[in-house]
Amino acid sequence: MTLRFGSREVDAVLFDLDDVLVPLHSTAMWQWAWHPQGPVLGERRVHAALRRSLRAWDRRRWQGLTGKLPPADLDALREHLAENLVAIAGHPLPPQESDAVVRRMLRPAGEVERYADAMRLIERLGSGGTRWGIATPLPAESARWFLHRSGIPESSLVGTGDPPGPSVPDRAAFRAAAEKLGAPLERTAFVGDLFWSDVRAAARAGLAALLLDRYDAWPKVQAGRLTSLDAFEATLAAGDAPTSSEETSPP
Numbered sequence: 001m002t003l004r005f006g007s008r009e010v011d012a013v014l015f016d017l018d019d020v021l022v023p024l025h026s027t028a029m030w031q032w033a034w035h036p037q038g039p040v041l042g043e044r045r046v047h048a049a050l051r052r053s054l055r056a057w058d059r060r061r062w063q064g065l066t067g068k069l070p071p072a073d074l075d076a077l078r079e080h081l082a083e084n085l086v087a088i089a090g091h092p093l094p095p096q097e098s099d100a101v102v103r104r105m106l107r108p109a110g111e112v113e114r115y116a117d118a119m120r121l122i123e124r125l126g127s128g129g130t131r132w133g134i135a136t137p138l139p140a141e142s143a144r145w146f147l148h149r150s151g152i153p154e155s156s157l158v159g160t161g162d163p164p165g166p167s168v169p170d171r172a173a174f175r176a177a178a179e180k181l182g183a184p185l186e187r188t189a190f191v192g193d194l195f196w197s198d199v200r201a202a203a204r205a206g207l208a209a210l211l212l213d214r215y216d217a218w219p220k221v222q223a224g225r226l227t228s229l230d231a232f233e234a235t236l237a238a239g240d241a242p243t244s245s246e247e248t249s250p251p
Helices: 028-034 045-065 076-088 097-107 116-128 141-150 171-180 195-204 229-238
Strands: 004-007 008-010 014-017 130-137 158-159 188-193 206-210
Touching: 004 229, 014 171, 028 045, 028 076, 028 097, 045 076, 045 195, 076 097, 116 229, 130 171, 141 158, 158 171, 158 195, 171 195, 188 195, 188 229, 195 206, 206 229
Parallel strands: 014 130, 014 188, 130 158, 188 206
Antiparallel strands: 004 008
16 A cells, blocks of 8 residues: 655655654653552643653754754663653652663553554554554663563564664664665655654655654644544645744754
8 A cells, every 4th residue: 555645655654652652751651650559640740741841852852963962862861751750740859769760661561551543553554565664762672672562563663772873863764764664765654753853853854754742742733743643644645744833943
């Protein structure tokens, strides 16, 4: 099955992993990693903290991509998760407790929730013969752990954050991931959950890029934005790259 992105044809689809196929920045994940026995975290407080955190992480990754800061590596990811924990808790935690929570976030135990809309899209792509894979900046160990726990085939992983090779959002990493799917960049679509460092970076690399905004972090993004993967085909066919009336230039 060949998909369309406006007048372009798309033969393969690349997915980011966390918050696209499986949850990472969700209340349930933070509840399990920090207070599995309670008290229950407030949904409104966590949601507000997550929206701010995702936008800050997006800026950090973009600055790493554009050379304003060093690339956002695993240490930067751990720092981001620790800062998110502070925002959720409302106060700093002892380093030992914070480190333990971050470790659990990157290596969940038990079954990992799967987004139902993601599984439906994967089934549609598979039944139509469309190639798909996952390119994530998460370290390979964490990515495989999430996939194993969620039941998504580990063979779908075509790019991780492990050195020495580049990782997304680097242009070379997008190219390498597309090559593993057997498709040129211009005939590959990418679905990410961050505005600048996912979809803008992918579009700059030549991919058809869509923003999956599950946490309503970019409500002013109009074209190319979806809140459920059930709308993937229709949003892709519209052929509009994500644009925002709120953010007209990179942070």
